[in-house]
Amino acid sequence: MQKKNSRGVASAALMLSGIGLAISVLFSFLLPDTVYEYMTTSAGILLILNWLIILASHIKKRKLIGAEEEHYRSASYPVTSYLGIALIAFTIAGSLLHTNQRVGFFISLGFVAAILGAYFLGSRVGKFKKVHKSEEEY
Numbered sequence: 001m002q003k004k005n006s007r008g009v010a011s012a013a014l015m016l017s018g019i020g021l022a023i024s025v026l027f028s029f030l031l032p033d034t035v036y037e038y039m040t041t042s043a044g045i046l047l048i049l050n051w052l053i054i055l056a057s058h059i060k061k062r063k064l065i066g067a068e069e070e071h072y073r074s075a076s077y078p079v080t081s082y083l084g085i086a087l088i089a090f091t092i093a094g095s096l097l098h099t100n101q102r103v104g105f106f107i108s109l110g111f112v113a114a115i116l117g118a119y120f121l122g123s124r125v126g127k128f129k130k131v132h133k134s135e136e137e138y
Helices: 011-030 035-065 079-094 099-125
Strands: none
Touching: 011 035, 035 079, 035 099
C-alpha cells in the first residue's frame, strides 16, 4: 500500500480509498435514510473499542513489569481498568437494543474481523515488523 509510483503517489492506497468512497456513495443512494446512522454507529463503536484495547494493554503491561517498576501510579489498579472494560462492553451491548444501531454494530464487527484477518495474514506472510517488546525484554 505504501509503495509509490514515479510521481510519488501511493496509488494502491489511493485506489483503496477511492473504492471505499465509491461504496459509501453507492450505499447512500441505496439506503438514503439510514446509511448515516449505520456509519456513525459503526465508527463510534470502533472508536470505543480503541479504549478497550488501551485498558487491556494497561492490565497486561502492569502484569509483565510489575507495579514496583512503574514510574507512575494508577489509582485503584486493576479495579478501575476492569471497571472501564465492563462499562465499555455495556455501552457497546446497548447498541444491540436499537434496530438501526444493531446494523452498525454488525458492520463494526465486520471491520474488526477484516482488521484481525489482515493482521494475522500479514504476520504469517512476514510483512509486519516487530514493534513491541517481548516479555523477556521488559
